[in-house]
Amino acid sequence: MAYKRQFYPGSSVPAKNRRRYMDPKVKLKKLRDVAMDDVVRIMGHRNPGEDYKSIHPPIEEGKEPECPIRKLVVPIEGAKHGDRVRYIQFTDSVYFAPISPYQRAWMYLSRYRGVDTGTLSGRQIIEVRERDLEVMAKEMIDNETFDPALTGIRGATVHGHACRLDENGLMFDGWQRYVWDDEKKEVVYVKDQVAIPLDRRISVGKPDTMANLRKKTTIFRADGVDMRDDKEVTMYGLRIHKLRTLGGYQPWKVKGE
Amino acid sequence: MAGKEKLFMDACKKKFKEEPTDLSTKYYCFGGWKQSKSKVEFQKTADEIAKKRGIPMLNEDIGVPLGQRSWMPYQLSHTDIYAETDDLHCVNNCAIQQAWDDIRRTILVGLDSPHQTIERRLGKEVTPETINAYLETVNHTVPGGAVVQEHMAEINPALAADSYVKVYSGDDELIDEIDSRFVIDINKLFPAEQAEQLKSAIGKTLMQAVRVPTIVGRLMDGATVSRHAAMQISMAFISSYKLAAGEAAIADFAYSAKHQSLNMGTMMPARRARGPNEPGGIPFGYMADIAQSDRVYPDDPGRAALEAVALGAAVFDQVYLGGYMSGGVGFTQYATAAYTDNILEDYVYYAIDQIKSKYGGFCKLDPTNMDEIMKLGDDINAYALEMYERYPAVMETHFGGSQRATVAAASTGIAGAMATGVADVGLNCWYLSMLQHKERTGRLGFYGFDLQDQCGSANSFAYRSDEGLPMEVRGPNYPNYAMNVGHLSGYTGIPKAAHVARGDAFTANPFVRIAFADPSLVFDFANVTKEIGRGALREFVPAGERTAVIKG
Numbered sequence: 001m002a003y004k005r006q007f008y009p010g011s012s013v014p015a016k017n018r019r020r021y022m023d024p025k026v027k028l029k030k031l032r033d034v035a036m037d038d039v040v041r042i043m044g045h046r047n048p049g050e051d052y053k054s055i056h057p058p059i060e061e062g063k064e065p066e067c068p069i070r071k072l073v074v075p076i077e078g079a080k081h082g083d084r085v086r087y088i089q090f091t092d093s094v095y096f097a098p099i100s101p102y103q104r105a106w107m108y109l110s111r112y113r114g115v116d117t118g119t120l121s122g123r124q125i126i127e128v129r130e131r132d133l134e135v136m137a138k139e140m141i142d143n144e145t146f147d148p149a150l151t152g153i154r155g156a157t158v159h160g161h162a163c164r165l166d167e168n169g170l171m172f173d174g175w176q177r178y179v180w181d182d183e184k185k186e187v188v189y190v191k192d193q194v195a196i197p198l199d200r201r202i203s204v205g206k207p208d209t210m211a212n213l214r215k216k217t218t219i220f221r222a223d224g225v226d227m228r229d230d231k232e233v234t235m236y237g238l239r240i241h242k243l244r245t246l247g248g249y250q251p252w253k254v255k256g257e
Numbered sequence: 258m259a260g261k262e263k264l265f266m267d268a269c270k271k272k273f274k275e276e277p278t279d280l281s282t283k284y285y286c287f288g289g290w291k292q293s294k295s296k297v298e299f300q301k302t303a304d305e306i307a308k309k310r311g312i313p314m315l316n317e318d319i320g321v322p323l324g325q326r327s328w329m330p331y332q333l334s335h336t337d338i339y340a341e342t343d344d345l346h347c348v349n350n351c352a353i354q355q356a357w358d359d360i361r362r363t364i365l366v367g368l369d370s371p372h373q374t375i376e377r378r379l380g381k382e383v384t385p386e387t388i389n390a391y392l393e394t395v396n397h398t399v400p401g402g403a404v405v406q407e408h409m410a411e412i413n414p415a416l417a418a419d420s421y422v423k424v425y426s427g428d429d430e431l432i433d434e435i436d437s438r439f440v441i442d443i444n445k446l447f448p449a450e451q452a453e454q455l456k457s458a459i460g461k462t463l464m465q466a467v468r469v470p471t472i473v474g475r476l477m478d479g480a481t482v483s484r485h486a487a488m489q490i491s492m493a494f495i496s497s498y499k500l501a502a503g504e505a506a507i508a509d510f511a512y513s514a515k516h517q518s519l520n521m522g523t524m525m526p527a528r529r530a531r532g533p534n535e536p537g538g539i540p541f542g543y544m545a546d547i548a549q550s551d552r553v554y555p556d557d558p559g560r561a562a563l564e565a566v567a568l569g570a571a572v573f574d575q576v577y578l579g580g581y582m583s584g585g586v587g588f589t590q591y592a593t594a595a596y597t598d599n600i601l602e603d604y605v606y607y608a609i610d611q612i613k614s615k616y617g618g619f620c621k622l623d624p625t626n627m628d629e630i631m632k633l634g635d636d637i638n639a640y641a642l643e644m645y646e647r648y649p650a651v652m653e654t655h656f657g658g659s660q661r662a663t664v665a666a667a668s669t670g671i672a673g674a675m676a677t678g679v680a681d682v683g684l685n686c687w688y689l690s691m692l693q694h695k696e697r698t699g700r701l702g703f704y705g706f707d708l709q710d711q712c713g714s715a716n717s718f719a720y721r722s723d724e725g726l727p728m729e730v731r732g733p734n735y736p737n738y739a740m741n742v743g744h745l746s747g748y749t750g751i752p753k754a755a756h757v758a759r760g761d762a763f764t765a766n767p768f769v770r771i772a773f774a775d776p777s778l779v780f781d782f783a784n785v786t787k788e789i790g791r792g793a794l795r796e797f798v799p800a801g802e803r804t805a806v807i808k809g
Contacts, residue, residue, distance in 0.1 A: 163284075
């Protein structure tokens with residue numbers, strides 16, 4: 001019998017969203033179209049139009065050692081060209097941001113190849129070969145996992161995910177990399193990931209309404225969907241805990257659990 | 258706890274002008290770092306120093322603009338003291354330093370073995386009178402006095418005012434015969450029931466609590482404490498019992514002082530590059546015994562656990578992990594979350610109410626009933642996380658996920674420990690909290706939590722020596738525990754919680770417990786947060802200052 005891949009338990013809205021974001025067969029909704037050059041500007045690793053920096057010759061030119069794994073794995077484009085590894089890092093507010101750090105890691109690893117993720121409480125870094133990163137970053141900024149007010153693009157000084165929201169509903173950023181354009185009711189980036197001022201303002205669009213965000217979020221909260229109201233998710237976590245506990249202490253008791 | 262005022266309300270109202278439930282606020286309008294009294298003071302001082310030495314120094318305008326949001330004061334939990342975060346950094350807070358100094362400079366040296374040597378080998382009599390004479394002598398030698406050689410340098414007493422030796426024993430008759438100035442009086446210092454337990458546990462052993470001068474520990478390291486004590490104790494024996502300085506028996510005194518003594522910290526592996534008696538070697542159970550709240554406030558087990566957490570946060574997280582292991586300035590913000598603003602307080606007292614109302618009271622929950630334990634753990638953890646979600650002021654106070662993970666897990670762990678009376682159950686609940694926290698919010702702490710907290714369920718009950726130990730004797734050097742700030746504090750509170758719930762007078766070691774009841778110590782271990790607060794207010798007077806040997 002062929003194994004049918006499972007993604008996440010539960011019947012609640014956050015659980016369903018977790019499954020959607022992780023499942024590579026689900027095409028995530030594109031909500032905006034930030035120009036690729038602007039994505040490159042916000043990330044700040046290279047100037048638009050500038051060549052990619054290389055850290056090794058293209059694989060086809062180099063003498064690869066004899067290795068069965070190398071024969072099995074098809075390199076991603078950036079690896080083929082010898083691109084350096086660069087990053088994008090998102091900060092996700094606790095206040096119903098569409099996605100949160102662990103789901104980002106799960107989603108990235110489920111949907112992309114050649115990525116290295118690092119998960120912290122407020123932010124999630126994703127490191128990839130540069131040309132692949134740019135494609136991926138644009139997808140992530142354009143799609144439904146990004147909200148202009150509650151998702152931040154931040155290389156350093158990332159705190160803010162747990163701070164209250166400002167008078168325009170924006171997540172706090174000590175560097176004020178983005179500001180509120182009151183005329184257009186949009187969020188505009190004025191600094192890049194590491195807070196170097198941009199030479200042009202880049203709009204990432206209008207924030208979603210809180211009502212919609214509650215439908216899109218993966219975060220369980222007492223003032224939204226409480227995890228304990230999703231019995232399957234609650235029991236899933238407790239079961240992992242129980243099995244690990246028994247496995248490390250009285251492994252014979254795992255039988256039948 | 259429905260209907261009860263949340264314990265963190267006062268702190269939240271002091272921090273922010275909005276209501277604690279308000280989600281919205283203003284940023285970027287508070288004047289940056291200039292809203293902080295301590296930052297302004299720091300900048301003024303740095304400017305003066307830079308001018309004098311000709312090398313630039315602290316410049317608050319370098320790096321991220323500080324103070325873009327309201328600069329929060331911090332309430333030292335269960336006190337009325339508010340402090341700035343700078344004043345809670347262990348380099349700026351001399352009370353935190355003294356807490357560690359007082360632990361490091363303590364070594365417990367039994368007198369039974371030397372007394373046997375004197376009586377059986379040398380044929381001399383040991384009586385209360387000779388013991389008193391010895392104690393008078395050793396209180397001359399340990400602070401730095403000479404007794405044997407006639408032309409000898411000594412330590413300036415003004416530098417060593419904190420140094421002395423006291424004794425204690427479960428033998429009331431013997432203690433009655435000892436000069437009270439040299440006695441840690443168990444009967445007077447502990448509630449009667451605790452005193453009886455302690456005396457029964459230590460028996461007739463006569464133990465010395467040796468306090469080496471703070472400055473000695475600072476100048477050398479923790480490992481020197483046993484050497485300083487051994488040398489000066491041996492000299493005191495020679496002098497008070499009129500022994501020959503070269504006779505073989507003297508080696509027995511030195512041997513017993515060095516090797517039959519009780520350091521506060523055990524030896525760590527070479528990769529840690531420390532001697533014994535450094536903070537990484539202190540077992541959690543010892544630290545729990547050093548914390549003395551339940552001696553002075555025996556009817557408040559919650560406070561006992563919380564004070565143990567506070568002491569663990571200051572010494573383990575701030576000094577050891579933040580200083581010894583990491584260096585820099587980053588750990589204060591993480592660690593102080595566990596002992597400021599009454600947030601963990603609120604969660605722990607909620608847990609105690611739940612244990613009493615739903616689980617039959619302390620130690621009534623069967624430690625083998627895992628389903629019920631998980632139910633309790635899930636209840637307490639959910640409450641803690643819910644408070645962050647319902648009170649944005651609390652969420653912003655603990656603006657780092659590591660802070661929230663620690664505090665939620667500590668309350669859950671303390672709950673498990675108190676409900677069953679078993680520290681390892683508490684530890685297991687800690688990890689339950691971590692897993693459920695991650696699942697609920699989609700986030701936890703920083704990278705290291707993935708290792709330590711994702712695998713912790715599996716080792717929480719393991720007793721095999723390369724995999725686990727009873728929680729009381731695990732310590733910061735236990736595999737996996739040497740990496741994450743914000744864990745060692747909670748790990749100290751968990752065994753404390755188990756044993757206070759049981760009504761035990763000590764957690765791991767009765768000798769350690771009694772030694773830190775001593776009112777002559779500089780740091781008051783019964784009021785940890787208050788002492789740290791006094792340090793923050795710059796009211797705490799530490800030992801070991803060098804002003805006596807600095808002209809002018």
